[in-house]
Amino acid sequence: MDCWRKATQTQGEVHTERARDPGSNPGPLKSFGVKQQSPSCLKMITWLLTSVSAGLLALLLYQRTAYPFFWEDLMYYLKLRRYGKALKSRMQKGIITYLDYLLYHARKSPNKPFIVFEEQTLTYRDVDRRSTRFAKVFRAEGALRKGDVVALLMCNEPDFICVWFGLCKLGCEVAFLNFNIKSQSLLHCLQSCGADTLVVGADLANLLEDLLPSLKDNNISVWVVDDRSPYEACSSLLDKMEQMSGEPLSDLPKADIMSNFLFIFTSGTTGVSKAARVGHLKAIMSMAFLEFCGARSDDNVYIALPLYHMSASLLGIGGCLQLGATCVLKKKFSASQFWKDCVKYNVTVFQYIGELCRYLVNQPTVPEEKTHSVRLAAGSGLRSDVWQEFAKRFGNIRIREGYGLTEASIGFLNYTEEIGPIGRASYFNKLAAPFELLKCDPQTYEPIRTDSGRCTPAQTGKVMMMMMSITLMNQFLGYAGNKVQSEKKLLRDVFKEGDVYFNTGDLLLRDHRDFLYFRDRIGDTFRWKGENVATTEVSDILGNLEFIQEVNVYGVAVPGHEGRAGMAAIVLKPDHKLNGAKLYSHLVKRFPAYAWPWFLRIQTSIDVTETFKQQKGKLVQEGFNPEVVKEPLYFLDVSQRDYTALTPSLYEDIVSGKIHL
Template identity: 30%
Template sequence: MSVWLTAAAGLAILAFAYIRTFCPYFSDDCAYMLRSLKLGIRLIKYGKSKPFYSILECFLDAVKRQPNKIFIHFEGRAFSYGEMDLQSNKVARALQAEARLKEGDAVALFLPNEPSFVWTWLGLAKLGCPAALLNFNIRSKSLLHCFSCCGAKVLITAPASFICYYRLLFCSGETGLLVGEITRRSPFVGYAGNKQQTEKKRLYDVMKKGDLYFNTGDLLRFDHEKFIYFQDRVGDTFRWKGENVATSEVADILTLAACVLEANVYGVKVEGHEGRIGMAAVTLKEGETFDSADVYKQVVSYLPAYARPRFLRVQPSLEMTGTFKMKKVKLVEDGFNPALISDPLYFLDPDQKTYVPLTEEIHGAIAAGKMKL
């Protein structure tokens, strides 16, 4: 018996040593999978409960049990359950009286990350009004598009599911396209009012005949420890600060400036930063000089901070492909180093509130991480 116990103990020690050496995150992975499993079971239970127990009902029960307990901490202030309930009641009454809202009316929320966002949503829930939550960073055409396609009758703004499982489709080396299988438990409803864009995001017969996947457009890579990192976006978009930037939208805004004739927008790598920062090559109208103040005014007025091109390159003409599309690859490779580019370069300086000439000193400060982007 002692021999078997000794052998079992030895095998256990060997297994433990193997896991510690080759799977150092095994225990963390197991803990995460256990939490995910528990969450999935909870979601299934909530979905099957009769009658359905909503977030609003959960909140109101908490108000009854503990009205004085702190519900939200925000920038040094604290809001109790009772205070949030009172504020949401005020919102509900005001919207009912002034906006004539009734149950079923969709409302768009365009609010920053602050307590008023929560109590406004709660007020709408009390009225039975579904809320379309708009990204507070978007501006101009993007905001108009989101509001027009969400079906909302009212826009409220400030004064001034189930776990989805993803796979990587490898296209070259360690970089792969992130796709998610579309199933009953992880559906892809699509883009509101845009069937064509919805269909573009669907991939058929990916792993086997008859399956259906969602194309995220994100390129990811694995490192040697199997951690996943975002690499880039596919198509005419790039990502900066966790947000997707549509190059055509930025180009449209740049051409609003009186001096700009054409704009070719793309993203460039910055050492120490994930994703790509916005840059644009522009041509000027005949007889015009670059008006840095006007260009700055347009991008700040109509683009969210993450979409504003931080670098501009003024060229005599833009290179086109045989099908009259603007070439971007060479521009992306060139980057924004003034020592290597003869064209005039400009940098969006938020402190001076204009585009300033991009000097080697500015470039060096950015490369060294001394200048915040």
């Protein structure tokens, strides 16, 4: 320090000396206005600079070794903070709900394409005006008002979105229905969410035929999105809508951000479909997904997933609304048409579930898969092997794998280039989304508690249950009309008295680098073809057949397929034989194809626990291998509409991919 002080004090002397003798040679240091220092001072300065540089280098090397993703984690956290500030700013301007975002873009960019569907294009202003006309019909003819629950049973089409926002303009809560469900399940969904109005797409009106008497008994009014209705008991919508003006409503209701917005049905982990309440806050947080993945306002986002799913409606449509981007909507996913669509509509971003990508890599090569403009794929459920093959085959497409829940606000995103994980469990991410992986009993999957009654966090490298802390920002609004199941999803007094966590029912693994991997979903459900299947519901329906005494439904892994295929262990009634053709006919009438048991295992009795709960673990582990299972096995032969004996040669054809499920 003395060296630096002396140097600064003598600057005036140097300039004075040069003024006295302009022709003198000041030397290399004097020429810069500094006297030459003593060798000891220079050595000290050099030593300090070298030490600081060495320290910084050592710190950098330590960070690269011990925390290699520190900067990625920090940048993502800062991105979350920036988004939060931007969201707060928009809210202060009155842009709070999905409807507010639609109205904002309709004013700001009225001619910007919002929905592209086949040969039809609707701008943000078009959707705004058309949804207003629907709202006026529902208010004038249907007497709908704020707080009414309206169920929407429609395939992917622009009017799904226009009807949805028309109902939002009246302050109604909309329930999205899976169009694959059968009549009795449909009635259950309507009753559970408390809907007193049902809106049905024209191409799904045939589903109402057997259900109309029950709908009438339950005082549920029905609208068909068509120029005329095929049933006297139902009202047509499009003919009345054409008579309405698209001028804005003057009395749009103001929504409370903490109130309920939608009902989205999920099979969860404990039985039949449940109507999960999705609040405005959860929906607004979901809008950020595409932006965090890297999507922009100038993107064309391809959505072929069903709009009744959270992925397509909240993340996809909501993401386009948040950005002001264009949605290229597809009625139904087609692997053979996918890349052709991407070229035709200049798609730059697409949403996926794992199965979708697997279908694409199994398709024959087409020229369009190399000439497209897709730069980003965002979704969930992508297997590592499919991920690698997809990246290798289809060009420079950045993949952003995520994880989310319909019922709660927890979510992860793998913002790195690592293949396989669903996200990170870093210090910064836990600040943004409080969660824990808990030790649990491997048989019951109940959290293990210590002598003091508290739960224990899982060790790194162990597959354990994921729990989300319930806070003001991480809500769980429960299931409509099902307080028992809502309470079952909550875990209380986890780490301290009074705290509450949401039980996701999902098993995750956290590795030594803080990456999170999805491993399985527990409970009475499995996932197949991108859909959750409630095993208790399938068991109940199969049990109605006269030759079945008892049945235990579960999912089994099939090589080359994402998720688990349905399998049923069956006990036949005395003096009865398996009637495979009748069982197949029974399934076709009551379930969508993804819920069918593809394999049967005939048993003399069903294994149960001491509390009479059916045991599935051993059955799942043994699968459908005839070399392992010594009981009779059967496989569903759709071409014969019957179940056929599962022989070793047939088993080899299935696991080798020669026979595709």
